[in-house]
Each structure stands twice: as structure tokens, then as C-alpha cells.
Amino acid sequence: MKTEYKRLKGSQSFRQRLLLATLSSTPIIIDDIRADETWPGLHNHEISLLRLFETVSDDCLVQINETGTKLKYKPGIIMGGTQHRPHDCGVSRSIAYFLEPLILLGLFAKKPLTITLKGITNDFKDPSVDTFKSTALPMLKRFGVPAEGLSLKIESRGVPPNGGGEVVLSLPVVQSLSAVNWTEEGFVKKIRGITFSTKVSAQFENSMIRAARGIFNPLLSDVHIFTDHRSGPQAGNSPGYGISLVAETTTGCLISADTAVSHARHEETAGLEDDSKKDLMPPEDVGRRIANILLGEIAQGGVVDSTHQGLLFLLCALCPQDFSKIRVGKLSQHGIETLRNIRDFLNLKFVIKPDPQTQSVLLKGMGYGMKNLSRKIS
Structure with missing residues (x-):
């Protein structure tokens, strides 16, 4: 029987295309992936994501042409199970980039998934693993995913440019999800958060907390922000610090905002040596900025x-x-x-x-x- 391929173009929505192709058992061909760009073809994190899909599936077929501008992908059977070898996510995108498609894939696997992912846990581009743990995972429970067997453990932190972080994700399997009627956002009743610092003074965390509280406390008394200072091997390979905040509402909605500050990845400074040495945003400004971003998210409404x-x-x-x-x-x-x-x-x-x-x-x-x-x- 000849396989019918769905034809797509370009590099946009790569994760979702891969995920939806797999869940709907649709073989796809993507042409013209960054064909006209200086660096044509699939980027490192996209190839790593394909390898991750291969790891948790059986019989999936991945063919990439020499320039990386064309991908042929035929989904296999999602197996899940305990993966004994850690998956290296690389350092061009953070671990959360991989977690979002992975959790949706894992729920429909044959066996509950347990996998270790290595790379960057906190950066300014993707949600942090803290936010993922505090906001994305609880969202699954709304759709009938059991809390038992659902966890994300942060073994070590890693920030750009050199990463070194490690997390362990465990997911139960479901037979199906349950539909939701989720329209009441409620009022904010408490704010929780966590700051982290790696290879810098733990004082940075106190400064971020003080600054964030300075904005929240006039509005709300129930504000607790925890610290997670890491040193030694648990601090990964680069210095950095950041904050993840979550507002919980009276109807159980979780609204989050986060960021991390570290030196730029090498490709982002593209040869500007001096740029990678420039001063980082002061922790007070980081705390204030994210507190204000969170207030903006709350003001927009929505669950x-x-x-x-x-x-x-x-x-x-x-x-x-x-x-x-x-x-x-x-x-x-x-x-x-x-x-x-x-x-x-x-x-x-x-x-x-x-x-x-x-x-x-x-x-x-x-x-x-x-x-x-x-x-x-x-």
C-alpha cells in the first residue's frame, strides 16, 4: 500500500506539526525548511526533537535531505516506558520546548513514560521548568489526567550558554481525556513563586524577591516566593538567576510569568566577543519586571x-x-x-x-x- 503524505512548507509550528502528525497518524513531508536563509534547513533543537520522538516511539521513519530543508516523517507507535538513557536537548532551546509536545505524546503511549532530559532548564525564550511544573502539569489534571505518576523533578539547573541542567519527567497514560467547561477565571487569592541562582551569590534571589513583593504586597497579603540556590554539579555549567511566579485564583486557575538572566548563547552574540561579557540585568529589575508582567497577564483575563x-x-x-x-x-x-x-x-x-x-x-x-x-x- 502506498503511503499518502500530507505536504507542508516552511519551518513554522514545527513542534505542533510533528505532534499532531504523530497523534493523528498522518505521515508528513515538509519542504522549504528555511531554504532561503543563511543557515538553511532544520536547526539543532528540531533535529533533537525528532530524535526524542524516535526514542519514545517504535517504527517511526525520519528522512532528512542533505541540506536539512526537506523532512519526510512517518509516525510510529508511541511506546513510552522507562527510558534508561537521558535525552540531550542541546543548548539552542530550553528543556520546556521539548516538554510541551512530549507530555501530550506520553499520555497516549502504551506504557507510562519516565525520561531524563538534559540541557537548559531556565532561559528567557521558553517557559522555565519551574513554570512547567507549577502551571502546565496541573492543567492536565483538569482534563482527567491522574495526579499519580505525574511529576517533574529538577535534578540540576542549567542556563545558557552552556546548560548542564537535568530534569526527570514521569507521565501516566490515559485512555482518553475529559472535555472541560472552564470559563470562570475567578480572583487572585495568592501568589507563589520560586527564584533560582546558579554560580552567583544567593543574595541575588533575595533582591528579586524583595522587588517582586514590593509590587504585590500592596495588592495581596498571601505572597510566598521560595529560593533555590544551587552550587557545585547541581548548578550546571553557566552562571545565571531568575524567577518564576504563579498567581492562583479562587477557581483554581494558574497564571504564570517567568524569566532567567544569563550570558547569551554563542550564536546569539555571533562573534561579538564583547557582547557576551556585558553586564546582566540587575536582580531587582528582574523581580520588578516579572511581577509587572504577571499583573499584565492577570489583567488580560482568561483561565x-x-x-x-x-x-x-x-x-x-x-x-x-x-x-x-x-x-x-x-x-x-x-x-x-x-x-x-x-x-x-x-x-x-x-x-x-x-x-x-x-x-x-x-x-x-x-x-x-x-x-x-x-x-x-x-
């Missing part, structure tokens, strides 16, 4: 922050053939792209209704009816 819209839409799309109804703030670019990818791969469309009173957006959609066929019903 998740802008960073987590994509994950929320994917979870709704993978639900049984039943309606989910959700509320988000202003649609983010990533959120809009996610809705397009869901339409292209799963043939699903959400009804989108702006709510003029709150400036938020209501979405209603039918799930694809994703079932874990490999899991035995007890």
Missing part, C-alpha cells in the same frame, strides 16, 4: 496566561467528541497558530466569541475523540 494558550487548545482538541468551552485573554500569536494546526491536522474548528465586557475571548469546540488504543481497559 490560562498567554504562554499556555497553545497547550490548552491542544488539550481541548484531543478530548472525546464532546464540547469543551474555555475562556482566554487576548489570543496570542502562538494560540492562533495552534488553532490553525488543529484545523489542518484534526479537521476541527473552534467557535470564537469575543466577550466585549471583559475583553476576553470564549472558545467552544468539539474534541477529536483521541483514544489510547494501546491501553487495556481494566
Whole structure:
């Protein structure tokens, strides 16, 4: 039987295309991947993501042409299981870049997944592993994923440029998710957070906490920000510091914001030696900035922050053939792209209704009816 391939172009939405192709068992060919750019073809983190998909699946087929501008991908069977060899995510993107597609893949595997990922735990580009642990994982429970067997352990921290972080992800398997009616964001009742520092003074953390509290305390009394100072092997290979904050509402919504400060990755300074030595943002400014960004996320309304819209839409799309109804703030670019990818791969469309009173957006959609066929019903 000849395989029918879905043809796509360009480098955008690479993670989601790979994920949705795998979950919907759709073989894909992607042409013109950065064909006209100085560095054509797939980037290191994208190749690493393909290797990760190969690790947790059986019989998946990956073919990349010599220039890396064309990919042929035929999904296999998602196996999961305990992976004894750590997966190196490299240092061009952080571990969270890999975690988002991995959790959705793992839920529909044959066996519960346990895997160690090495690389960067905190940077300014992707959500930190702390935010992932405090915000993305609890979101799964809303969709019926059991809390038992769901965990993310941060064994060591790693920031750019040289990484050195390590996390262990454990995921249970589900037979199917459950649709949600999740439209009430509630009021913020407490703020929790964590600061970290590697290979710098632990005082940096106190400065970030003081600055963030200076903004929150006039508004809210229940603010606790914990510290996680690492030294020795647990501090990874580069100096850095950062903060992850989460606001919890009266209806159990988690709204997050985070950042990390470290020296730039080598390709970002592209030969500007002096640039990599320049001073880092003072910790007080980091704390204040992220506190203000969090307030901005809360003000937008919605049951998740802008960073987590994509994950929320994917979870709704993978639900049984039943309606989910959700509320988000202003649609983010990533959120809009996610809705397009869901339409292209799963043939699903959400009804989108702006709510003029709150400036938020209501979405209603039918799930694809994703079932874990490999899991035995007890």
C-alpha cells in the first residue's frame, strides 16, 4: 500500500506539526525548511526533537535531505516506558520546548513514560521548568489526567550558554481525556513563586524577591516566593538567576510569568566577543519586571496566561467528541497558530466569541475523540 503524505512548507509550528502528525497518524513531508536563509534547513533543537520522538516511539521513519530543508516523517507507535538513557536537548532551546509536545505524546503511549532530559532548564525564550511544573502539569489534571505518576523533578539547573541542567519527567497514560467547561477565571487569592541562582551569590534571589513583593504586597497579603540556590554539579555549567511566579485564583486557575538572566548563547552574540561579557540585568529589575508582567497577564483575563494558550487548545482538541468551552485573554500569536494546526491536522474548528465586557475571548469546540488504543481497559 502506498503511503499518502500530507505536504507542508516552511519551518513554522514545527513542534505542533510533528505532534499532531504523530497523534493523528498522518505521515508528513515538509519542504522549504528555511531554504532561503543563511543557515538553511532544520536547526539543532528540531533535529533533537525528532530524535526524542524516535526514542519514545517504535517504527517511526525520519528522512532528512542533505541540506536539512526537506523532512519526510512517518509516525510510529508511541511506546513510552522507562527510558534508561537521558535525552540531550542541546543548548539552542530550553528543556520546556521539548516538554510541551512530549507530555501530550506520553499520555497516549502504551506504557507510562519516565525520561531524563538534559540541557537548559531556565532561559528567557521558553517557559522555565519551574513554570512547567507549577502551571502546565496541573492543567492536565483538569482534563482527567491522574495526579499519580505525574511529576517533574529538577535534578540540576542549567542556563545558557552552556546548560548542564537535568530534569526527570514521569507521565501516566490515559485512555482518553475529559472535555472541560472552564470559563470562570475567578480572583487572585495568592501568589507563589520560586527564584533560582546558579554560580552567583544567593543574595541575588533575595533582591528579586524583595522587588517582586514590593509590587504585590500592596495588592495581596498571601505572597510566598521560595529560593533555590544551587552550587557545585547541581548548578550546571553557566552562571545565571531568575524567577518564576504563579498567581492562583479562587477557581483554581494558574497564571504564570517567568524569566532567567544569563550570558547569551554563542550564536546569539555571533562573534561579538564583547557582547557576551556585558553586564546582566540587575536582580531587582528582574523581580520588578516579572511581577509587572504577571499583573499584565492577570489583567488580560482568561483561565490560562498567554504562554499556555497553545497547550490548552491542544488539550481541548484531543478530548472525546464532546464540547469543551474555555475562556482566554487576548489570543496570542502562538494560540492562533495552534488553532490553525488543529484545523489542518484534526479537521476541527473552534467557535470564537469575543466577550466585549471583559475583553476576553470564549472558545467552544468539539474534541477529536483521541483514544489510547494501546491501553487495556481494566
